[in-house]
Amino acid sequence: MAQCFNIAIDGPAGAGKSTIAKKVAAELGSVYVDTGAMYRAMALYLHRKGLDPREAENNPKGFEEKVTALCREPEISIEYRDGVQVVLLNGENVNPLLRTQEVSDMASRSSQVGPLRKRLVELQQKLAKTTSVVMDGRDIGTVVLPDADVKVYLTADAKVRARRRYLENLAAKKSGRDLSPEDLDLAAIEKDVRERDDRDMNRKESPLRQAEDAVLVDSSDMTIDQVVEAILNLAAQKKGRPQVITARTAGFCFGVEKAVAAVYEEAAKGGDIVTFGPIIHNEAVVDDLKAKGVGVIEKKEEIPAHAGGTIVIRSHGVPRDLYEELAHSGARIVDTTCTFVKRIHEIVWKASEEGRHIVIIGNHGHAETLGTMGWSSSPVTVIETREEAEQFSEDLSTPITVVAQTTFHSDKFEELVAILQKKGYNTQVNNTICNATHERQLEARKLAKRADVMIVIGGKGSSNTARLYEICKAECEQTCFVQKAEDLHLHLTGTEKLIGITAGASTPKNIIEEVQKDVRRTDF
Ligand code: F3S
Numbered sequence: 001m002a003q004c005f006n007i008a009i010d011g012p013a014g015a016g017k018s019t020i021a022k023k024v025a026a027e028l029g030s031v032y033v034d035t036g037a038m039y040r041a042m043a044l045y046l047h048r049k050g051l052d053p054r055e056a057e058n059n060p061k062g063f064e065e066k067v068t069a070l071c072r073e074p075e076i077s078i079e080y081r082d083g084v085q086v087v088l089l090n091g092e093n094v095n096p097l098l099r100t101q102e103v104s105d106m107a108s109r110s111s112q113v114g115p116l117r118k119r120l121v122e123l124q125q126k127l128a129k130t131t132s133v134v135m136d137g138r139d140i141g142t143v144v145l146p147d148a149d150v151k152v153y154l155t156a157d158a159k160v161r162a163r164r165r166y167l168e169n170l171a172a173k174k175s176g177r178d179l180s181p182e183d184l185d186l187a188a189i190e191k192d193v194r195e196r197d198d199r200d201m202n203r204k205e206s207p208l209r210q211a212e213d214a215v216l217v218d219s220s221d222m223t224i225d226q227v228v229e230a231i232l233n234l235a236a237q238k239k240g241r242p243q244v245i246t247a248r249t250a251g252f253c254f255g256v257e258k259a260v261a262a263v264y265e266e267a268a269k270g271g272d273i274v275t276f277g278p279i280i281h282n283e284a285v286v287d288d289l290k291a292k293g294v295g296v297i298e299k300k301e302e303i304p305a306h307a308g309g310t311i312v313i314r315s316h317g318v319p320r321d322l323y324e325e326l327a328h329s330g331a332r333i334v335d336t337t338c339t340f341v342k343r344i345h346e347i348v349w350k351a352s353e354e355g356r357h358i359v360i361i362g363n364h365g366h367a368e369t370l371g372t373m374g375w376s377s378s379p380v381t382v383i384e385t386r387e388e389a390e391q392f393s394e395d396l397s398t399p400i401t402v403v404a405q406t407t408f409h410s411d412k413f414e415e416l417v418a419i420l421q422k423k424g425y426n427t428q429v430n431n432t433i434c435n436a437t438h439e440r441q442l443e444a445r446k447l448a449k450r451a452d453v454m455i456v457i458g459g460k461g462s463s464n465t466a467r468l469y470e471i472c473k474a475e476c477e478q479t480c481f482v483q484k485a486e487d488l489h490l491h492l493t494g495t496e497k498l499i500g501i502t503a504g505a506s507t508p509k510n511i512i513e514e515v516q517k518d519v520r521r522t523d524f
Contacts, residue, residue, distance in 0.1 A: 005030070005132045006147075007235060008140035011154035012197050012208060014161035016219060016227065017136040020154065023228045025134035027517070028235065031078050032085065033127060033135040038076050038120055040098040041089045043106035045074045053102075056109040068115040076123050079131065114205075138200055141211035150234045151214035154227070158197065160220045162190035223248075232520065242452065242496040244519050247443045250457070250503040251512050253436040255338030256280055259315040260508075262336050267292040272309025274302075276326070277367055279314050279336075280506035281459030284484065303329050310334060316367040317341040319374015320349070340434045341368060344403050345375040347430055351401035352378040356428070357394050359383055361416050362405025363463050369405050389419040399426040406434040407464035407505070409471070410441060436505065437464055444468050444502040448475035451500035453490065456481050457515055458504030465504030472502065485514035490522045 007030070009021050018034075025032035049070055055063040077088045086093045097103065110116055121144050127133060128145055135144065141151035156164075169183045182188045200208040210216060215234055219227045226248065233243040252260065259279055266273050267289060274295040278286045286296065294312075297303070300322065303311065307330035317337035318326075326333050337345075348358050358380040362369040373380045383389050394400065402420065404413050410433055417429055448454045454476040458465025460483060473479040482488050499519055503512050 004128060004130065005149050005235070005239070006128045006145055007134045007150045007152070007231065008145045008148035008211075008214075009134065009136040009152045009154055009231070010138055010141050010208070010211070010214065011136075011152075012138075012161070012193075012200060014165055014193060015154045015156050016164070016224060017154055019224060020219075020227050020231065021134045021136040023224070024231050024235075027228065027232055027520070028132065028134070030132040030134050031080065031127070033078055033124060033133050034085070034087070035120070035124065035135070035137060037087045037098060038078070038123065039111050040103050040107045041076045041087050041094055042071060042074065042116065042120065043103050043110055044094055044097055045076075045089055046070055046110055047102050047106050051106070051110075053105040053109040056112075063109070064113050067110050067113045071110075071113075071116040071119045076120075077127055138208040139206035141214050142209065143206050146211070149238050150231070151211050152231055152234065153210035153214040153216050155216065155218055157218075157220040158193050159190060162186060162193045165189050165193070229516075236520070241520075242492070242499050244499050244501065244516060245447060245451075246512065246516060247440070247447055247500070247502040249436070249440040249443045250501060251505070251507050251509055253434070253440075253505040255315045255336075255340065255434075255436070256505050259312075259336035259338070260285065262334055263289060263294060263312055264292075266310055266312065266334060267294050272306055273312065274306050274309065275312040275314055276318060276322075277314055277316070279312065281462035281465075281504075282506045282508065282511075283459065284511065285506075285508055300325060303331070306331050313337055314367075315341065317345060317371040319371050320345070321374060322371075338406070338434075340406050340432070341371070344372055344406070344430075344432045347401065347403055347432070348372055348375040348380075349377070351428070352376040352380075354399075356399045356401040357381070359392070359400055359402045359420065360405065361402060361413050362408050366405060366463055368407070372403065372405070383416055383420075386416065386419065389416040392420060392423070394425065396425060399428065402427060402429045404430070404432045405463075406432060407437045407467065408433055409467045410438050440464070440502070440505070441468065441471055445471050445475055447500040447502065448472040448479065451476050451498045452478060452496040453492070453498075454479040454500045454502070455488065455515060455519065456502055456504075457483070457507050457512060459483060459506055462504045462506050465507070468502055468504060472500075476500070482515065484511050485518045488515060488518055490519065492522055 007024060009017050011017050022032045051066055074090050078085060086095050124144050141148055166186045166189050169179055173179050217227060217230055229246060236243050263275060263279050274297045276297055278296050309331055311326055311331045312334045313336060315336050315338040352358055355378055357378060358376045360369055360372055360382045362382060364382050364384055369382055381392060383392060402417060413433060421427055454472040456465060456469045456472055469481045501515060
C-alpha cells in the first residue's frame with residue numbers, strides 16, 4: 001500500500017477552508033474528508049435503527065445513552081468511485097440518502113453527543129491511516145490528525161472574512177434566496193464573525209488554536225488559487241519536490257478578459273458574428289469561438305458581407321478610418337478596444353492635429369501599432385530597435401510626441417527614449433506601457449531570478465509573451481516557452497527547488513492550470 005500523505009487545515013470560520021481543502025485534495029488525488037457528510041452517515045444509521053430525534057428534547061438522557069451505544073456499531077468511510085467521492089456506511093454508498101430532512105434533523109441532534117463526536121474522530125483517524133486525506137476543521141491538526149504531514153492554519157482578517165460573507169449573501173439574494181436584513185449588514189456580519197472567533201477560541205472542548213507545527217497562511221490578500229498553490233508547495237517541500245510558483249499577474253489582463261467575455265456573450269446570442277482579426281493570440285480560444293459560430297475577418301473588403309450582423313473590434317483597436325467605415329457599415333459594432341489603447345489614440349490624434357511628428361515605440365506590424373498609426377494625421381515613425389532610434393532624423397523645428405505600444409518592454413522603452421532625447425528635439429514623452437504589462441514583466445523578472453526553471457505560456461503571435469520570454473531568459477537560463485501543456489517536455493534532475501510559471505495576457509486560465517498540473521506531476 002502506498003504511504004499515506006495527510007494534510008490538516010484548521011482555522012476560523014469563513015477563511016475558505018473547505019473550498020481550499022477540496023481543491024488541494026483534487027490536485028493531489030487525495031480524499032477530501034467531508035466531516036459533515038460523515039456525521040450525516042452516522043445520523044442515517046441512527047435513523048435506520050429507529051431512533052427519533054425528537055427524543056433529544058423529550059428524553060435527553062435516554063437519547064444520549066442510545067446514541068452512545070449505537071454510534072460504536074457502524075463503519076463509515078469515504079473513497080473515490082469512478083471519479084466521484086462516495087460516503088460508505090458499512091460499505092454501502094449512501095451519498096443519495098444524506099440530504100433528507102430526517103437525516104438533517106438527526107445529524108443536528110446527535111452531533112451534540114460527546115461520545116458520537118469521539119467515535120467520528122476515530123473513524124476519521126482510521127481513514128487517514130489507509131488513505132491520503134485532506135481534512136479541514138478547527139481541531140484537525142491538534143486533535144484529529146496530530147501527525148499530519150502538512151498542517152496549515154488558514155486565517156484571514158475578520159474584516160475580510162466578513163466582506164466575503166457579505167458578498168456571498170448578496171449573490172444569494174440576487175439569485176432569489178430569502179435573507180434577513182442582518183445578512184446584508186456588513187457591520188452586523190463583522191460583529192458576528194468576531195463573536196464566533198471568540199467562542200471557537202475559548203470553548204472548553206478542543207478550542208480553536210494553531211498547532212505548534214502548523215504553518216500560518218493568511219489569505220486576506222490572496223485568491224483561492226494562490227492559497228491552494230501555497231499549500232501544494234508546502235506538500236511539495238515535504239515530499240522533496242520543487243515548489244511551483246505561478247506569477248500572480250499570469251494570464252488574461254483586464255482588457256483581454258473584457259474583450260473575450262464580450263465575444264462569448266455575443267456568441268450566446270447567436271446570429272452572424274465576426275471579430276476584426278482574431279480576438280486574442282490564442283488558437284484554442286479562437287477555435288472554441290469558431291465552434292460557437294464566431295468568424296474572423298481580416299480585411300476591409302470583407303465588411304459588407306456582414307452588414308446585417310455583428311462585428312467585434314478587438315482590444316488592440318483599429319485605425320481611425322476603419323472605425324468610421326465600420327460605424328457606417330450597417331453592422332452592429334461591439335467595440336472592445338482597451339481603454340488604455342483608446343487613450344493612446346486620443347494622444348496621437350490630438351498631437352498630430354497640432355502638427356507634431358508621432359513616434360510609436362513598438363513592434364512593426366503589430367495590430368495595436370498599426371491601429372495607433374491610423375490615428376495620426378501627421379507623419380508617424382515606428383521605432384522598435386536601438387539602431388532605428390539612432391537613425392531617426394527629423395527637422396529640429398518639428399516637435400515630437402512619443403507613445404509606446406502598451407505591451408512594449410519597459411526597459412527598452414526607456415533606452416530608446418533616451419537615445420531620441422539626446423538628439424535635441426522638442427520631445428513630449430508619454431509612457432503608455434500599460435500597468436498590467438509593466439507589473440507582469442516586473443513580477444516575471446523577480447520570479448525568474450529565483451527559479452531553477454521558468455515556464456512562459458502564451459500564443460505564438462503574442463508580442464507581450466515574446467517579451468516575457470526575453471525577460472525571463474535573461475534571468476534564468478532554463479526558460480522554456482510553451483503554448484499549451486502538451487508542448488512541455490521538462491527534464492528535471494531532482495535538484496530543482498523552484499519552478500516558476502508566467503503567462504502572456506492572452507493565455508486562458510485553463511491552459512495555465514493544465515501546465516501547473518503537468519509540472520507538479522513531472523518525475524525526475
Ligand atoms: Fe489593455 Fe493592458 Fe491588456 S492595454 S488589453 S489591459 S495589456
